[in-house]
Structure formats: structure tokens, C-alpha cells
Amino acid sequence: MTRRTVRIAMNGVTGRMGYRQHLVRSILSLQQQGGLDLGDGTTLWPEPVLVGRREHALRAMAEQHGIEHWSTDLDAVLADPSVEIYFDAQVTSAREDAVRRAIAAGKHIYCEKPTATSLDGALELARLAVAAGVKHGVVQDKLFLPGLQKLKRLVDGGFFGRILSIRGEFGYWVFEGDWQSAQRPSWNYRAEDGGGIVADMFPHWEYVMHETFSRVRTVQALATTHVPQRWDERGKPYDATADDAAYGIFQLDGGAVAQINSSWTVRVNRDELVEFQVDGTHGSAVAGLRNCRVQHRSATPKPVWNPDLPATEAFRDQWQEVPDNTEFDNGFKAQWELFLRHVVLDEPWRWDLTAGARGVQLAELGLRSSAEGRRLDVPELSL
Structure with missing residues (x-):
């Protein structure tokens, strides 16, 4: 069995939903089950990189769960070529700018909704992601x-x-x-x-x-x-x-x-x-x-x-x-599994940033x- 590691920048996981459902019940749960079996002899291993503004909260969370990497510098994380996916669960007002930066850095995008504070902003994110050729998804739990x-x-x-x-x-x-x-x-x-x-x-x-x-x-x-x-x-x-x-x-x-x-x-x-x-x-x-x-x-x-x-x-x-x-x-974990398979195996996916724009x-x-x-x-x- 071959192990394929996917590093995920997770921004906003010090919040209730980002922490409980996305980090603990999804990504860390996948690790606890030994990774995601892709069915072709490969096990996908999701590795979180915690991102946020509160250094003490990130450090405490990383120590509690044995997570090696965390940072308060989003741009530095996005500049790391080993990070493939950017996930955003911040407050809505901060999401659009961060997702734009992640798209510009060539990262695949997975984020909470609403994707932006306006329809124009949500559509622009979808256009940018399509133009950049990155895969993109929105949580529809x-x-x-x-x-x-x-x-x-x-x-x-x-x-x-x-x-x-x-x-x-x-x-x-x-x-x-x-x-x-x-x-x-x-x-x-x-x-x-x-x-x-x-x-x-x-x-x-x-x-x-x-x-x-x-x-x-x-x-x-x-x-x-x-x-x-x-x-x-x-x-x-x-x-x-x-x-x-x-x-x-x-x-x-x-x-x-x-x-x-x-x-x-x-x-x-x-x-x-x-x-x-x-x-x-x-x-x-x-x-x-x-x-x-x-x-x-x-x-x-x-x-x-x-x-x-x-x-x-x-x-x-x-x-x-x-x-x-x-x-x-x-439900959050089930959708994470589908998105990870979409990123790695290019399996079908329909809950993209355009779908997120419909919600906005x-x-x-x-x-x-x-x-x-x-x-x-x-x-x-x-x-």
C-alpha cells in the first residue's frame, strides 16, 4: 500500500465549526482510521497545517492533537509548494481576500459558505479559480x-x-x-x-x-x-x-x-x-x-x-x-473524502465555487x- 500525503492549510479552525467538524471530526478522524483508501493501492494521508491570527490558540491546539505545523503567516504557508489545498473557515468578511490569495498561489480551494459577502465577490472567486485551473469546492454539509x-x-x-x-x-x-x-x-x-x-x-x-x-x-x-x-x-x-x-x-x-x-x-x-x-x-x-x-x-x-x-x-x-x-x-467528513478524491483522482465534483455563488x-x-x-x-x- 502506497501512502500519498496531501498537506492542507486550514485557516479558521480555532472557531467552533472549523475546529470540531472540519479538523477533529474530518481530517484528524481520517488520520485515526489510517488515511483514506483510494481503492487503487494508495492511501491518502491528509496532513493539516493550522493557520490563524491567535498564536497561543494555534500552539495549544497543535500540542493537544500532535499537529506539527502551524503558522500565523498565511502568505508564508501559501508560498510553501508542499501545501496543495487551502481550506477556509474564517468569519465571512475575511474569507474572500484569503481565498483570492490562495488561488493566486495555485492552491486547490475548499471553503465554508457563504464564499463572499456579495454575489459579485462570489462570482469573481469562481472565475479566478476556473482561470487558474485549480480545483475548488464549497462545504454543503x-x-x-x-x-x-x-x-x-x-x-x-x-x-x-x-x-x-x-x-x-x-x-x-x-x-x-x-x-x-x-x-x-x-x-x-x-x-x-x-x-x-x-x-x-x-x-x-x-x-x-x-x-x-x-x-x-x-x-x-x-x-x-x-x-x-x-x-x-x-x-x-x-x-x-x-x-x-x-x-x-x-x-x-x-x-x-x-x-x-x-x-x-x-x-x-x-x-x-x-x-x-x-x-x-x-x-x-x-x-x-x-x-x-x-x-x-x-x-x-x-x-x-x-x-x-x-x-x-x-x-x-x-x-x-x-x-x-x-x-x-x-457529513463534513463524507464531503471532505469526496473533495480529496476529486483533487487526487479527478473524480466528479459538483459543489464548486459556482454552486457557492448561488447560495450568496x-x-x-x-x-x-x-x-x-x-x-x-x-x-x-x-x-
């Missing part, structure tokens, strides 16, 4: 969740018949930071730092709808800031200038209508933090992070509206659980729709 993979299996199998509607509910209560610490960083609630739930979540919803159902044709959204003041990591109060809740209606190719609520100011009364209900002429499904339940038309009850009597049926008990039928790995486009149009109070078309993108 929700597609690899067990619940949504089961939902996709149902769609591909024709379970729904004609899909009529999709209703999504996402969110939870993020504490303001005064009497309990917040679960999300304070920059998420400052528009000037690239925060806002539309910028964060609409890129997710774009690829979920695009990949699972069909392309988004129109958007109508209302974005608002329900909690106008929060407290940062030092306990200092600040004005929340970014939206913390968004209510969107999307028309899809084929006629289906999607309604998705996104909120950091909602208390959870559902089985999972995100759920999608899909209704079709032949059946319905409710999918979350891990689970998916279905109700076929042959097993659909016939409720009768009668407000004078208590409900006589336990409606949730009338749904059937969709079996796993396979083993699901961590939908977020930009969603905010504009909210500001103008009207429904907007979502044009197809071209480089």
Missing part, C-alpha cells in the same frame, strides 16, 4: 445528513408523486449573553462583520432545495431583528445590527413551493433542530438531521375538523420511520426582497 439523504432517496425513488410543497423549520433560542452565555459568536449579530441569519442560512437552503428538489426560481422573504441588543464574549452590550430571523417563500422549478423559517429567537418544539416536511400527491415525509418519517397516500387518515371535541387520533403515530439501509458517517445570490436577493417588500426572480448564474 446538510446534503450529507442522514435525514436528508433518506429524503433524497425518497425523491429519487418517486415516492412523493408530484411534489407540491416543502415546509422547513430551523432554529433555536440563542441566549442574549447577559444572564447566560450565547451559543453563537457575537459577530453573527453584527451586519458590519458579515453576520445575519439570511447570509448564514439561505446559502444552506439554496443547495438543499437545488440538490434535493429543483432550482429556486423566485424568493420572497422577510428578515428582521427580534432581539436588538446582545452581550459579547467579554460581557459588553452591543447593538445587534444583523437579522436574527427570516421567513422565506421560494418557488421552485416544476411548481413546488417551499416555505422555510430560520430563527435564532425560537424555542424548539419539534423533534430536531431542523425539519423539512415534503407533501406530494402520493405521499409525505418529514426529515430532520438524522430521522425521516413517511406517510403514503394509502395510509393517510381522514381527519375531520371539529373544534368542539378533543383530538381522537395521535397523528404522529400514523407515520412510518424510514430505515437507514446504510451506515452514515459524519439567494441570500442577497432574500435581503433585497425583505427591504423592498416584494417577490424577486432568481436568475440562473453564468461565469
Whole structure:
């Protein structure tokens, strides 16, 4: 067995998502399993090079996990010819410049979303990557969740018949930071730092709808800031200038209508933090992070509206659980494996910077729709 090492500059892994999901649950997990078997007698060994601004945090992380290389000098890392891939999980406002520099250095690009703070910036990154001939990808982790993979299996199998509607509910209560610490960083609630739930979540919803159902044709959204003041990591109060809740209606190719609520100011009364209900002429499904339940038309009850009597049926008990039928790995790790195979073996890959630009486009149009109070078309993108 031949071992092929791929060195990856990982920028922004001192943050919660970059650290937990990308470094620990993906790259270090691949190392713990002995590398990625490419199936041709070669094992791919991913070697992280940690990059960031906080020297003490990088040093402590490297020591904790036995990582040899780390640096606060991004340009020096990008100048190293042994580094093949640049990964970015920084705050959104810092991502575009760093990715540009990595493309100019000839590195393959893999990054979190949104890829830029504007559609123009996102499209320019895609154009630059294509012109430079580097491979490029954007994290679209929700597609690899067990619940949504089961939902996709149902769609591909024709379970729904004609899909009529999709209703999504996402969110939870993020504490303001005064009497309990917040679960999300304070920059998420400052528009000037690239925060806002539309910028964060609409890129997710774009690829979920695009990949699972069909392309988004129109958007109508209302974005608002329900909690106008929060407290940062030092306990200092600040004005929340970014939206913390968004209510969107999307028309899809084929006629289906999607309604998705996104909120950091909602208390959870559902089985999972995100759920999608899909209704079709032949059946319905409710999918979350891990689970998916279905109700076929042959097993659909016939409720009768009668407000004078208590409900006589336990409606949730009338749904059937969709079996796993396979083993699901961590979604971030699964996509990392596909991207690494794309880089080394040139295997097919469709979640590129152009796909990332579609997410930025939908977020930009969603905010504009909210500001103008009207429904907007979502044009197809071209480089």
C-alpha cells in the first residue's frame, strides 16, 4: 500500500465549526482510521497545517492533537509548494481576500459558505479559480445528513408523486449573553462583520432545495431583528445590527413551493433542530438531521375538523420511520473524502465555487426582497 500525503492549510479552525467538524471530526478522524483508501493501492494521508491570527490558540491546539505545523503567516504557508489545498473557515468578511490569495498561489480551494459577502465577490472567486485551473469546492454539509439523504432517496425513488410543497423549520433560542452565555459568536449579530441569519442560512437552503428538489426560481422573504441588543464574549452590550430571523417563500422549478423559517429567537418544539416536511400527491415525509418519517397516500387518515371535541387520533403515530439501509458517517467528513478524491483522482465534483455563488445570490436577493417588500426572480448564474 502506497501512502500519498496531501498537506492542507486550514485557516479558521480555532472557531467552533472549523475546529470540531472540519479538523477533529474530518481530517484528524481520517488520520485515526489510517488515511483514506483510494481503492487503487494508495492511501491518502491528509496532513493539516493550522493557520490563524491567535498564536497561543494555534500552539495549544497543535500540542493537544500532535499537529506539527502551524503558522500565523498565511502568505508564508501559501508560498510553501508542499501545501496543495487551502481550506477556509474564517468569519465571512475575511474569507474572500484569503481565498483570492490562495488561488493566486495555485492552491486547490475548499471553503465554508457563504464564499463572499456579495454575489459579485462570489462570482469573481469562481472565475479566478476556473482561470487558474485549480480545483475548488464549497462545504454543503446538510446534503450529507442522514435525514436528508433518506429524503433524497425518497425523491429519487418517486415516492412523493408530484411534489407540491416543502415546509422547513430551523432554529433555536440563542441566549442574549447577559444572564447566560450565547451559543453563537457575537459577530453573527453584527451586519458590519458579515453576520445575519439570511447570509448564514439561505446559502444552506439554496443547495438543499437545488440538490434535493429543483432550482429556486423566485424568493420572497422577510428578515428582521427580534432581539436588538446582545452581550459579547467579554460581557459588553452591543447593538445587534444583523437579522436574527427570516421567513422565506421560494418557488421552485416544476411548481413546488417551499416555505422555510430560520430563527435564532425560537424555542424548539419539534423533534430536531431542523425539519423539512415534503407533501406530494402520493405521499409525505418529514426529515430532520438524522430521522425521516413517511406517510403514503394509502395510509393517510381522514381527519375531520371539529373544534368542539378533543383530538381522537395521535397523528404522529400514523407515520412510518424510514430505515437507514446504510451506515452514515459524519457529513463534513463524507464531503471532505469526496473533495480529496476529486483533487487526487479527478473524480466528479459538483459543489464548486459556482454552486457557492448561488447560495450568496439567494441570500442577497432574500435581503433585497425583505427591504423592498416584494417577490424577486432568481436568475440562473453564468461565469
